[in-house]
Amino acid sequence: MRGFVNYFSIANCKRELKALAGWIRRRLRAIQLRLWKKPSRLHRRLKQLGKKPPFKFIKMNSWRNSLSPLSCVSMPNQWFEELGLYPIEKVNTGWLALSAFRK
Template identity: 35%
Template structure:
């Protein structure tokens, strides 16, 4: 939530400034990369396998998904683009207040 709070004004500014550009593919890719990065930051914040497992279960993940992500706990970037997308979805980031670029 703290990262999103600091990031939100920048994203809204970029969207307003470059909003007239006719490049929906670029915006979509940037949006995907941003959520990928936010998932990696969240995993890195949780640090330990037990914490990752507990937090993912609290968010509604299945045992299989929570075990798979917690098992590779030190590969934040790689994990943040895998099965964790089932738990940290667009709706999750919408609740946090991350603006959509695309």
């Protein structure tokens, strides 16, 4: 991802990179929900984060539920950065990136 973003960083595409980063995080949430398989594992993660039950049961293999508040709370954006996901929405684009290449 780092190489992809640096290749396109000379373009003025900040908004597109932000949308792409959101889509990638949503896709990773959907994959993680599918790996957990059961809502009880999601609820265990929410309890570890200090959230109070009762929690709503959701389908664990649904793309739609990867955007639900339960999955977003259990897997926040900082969680992905801690795991090593490159934050592509924070890359300088446009003229700022072009001036960095000239130095």
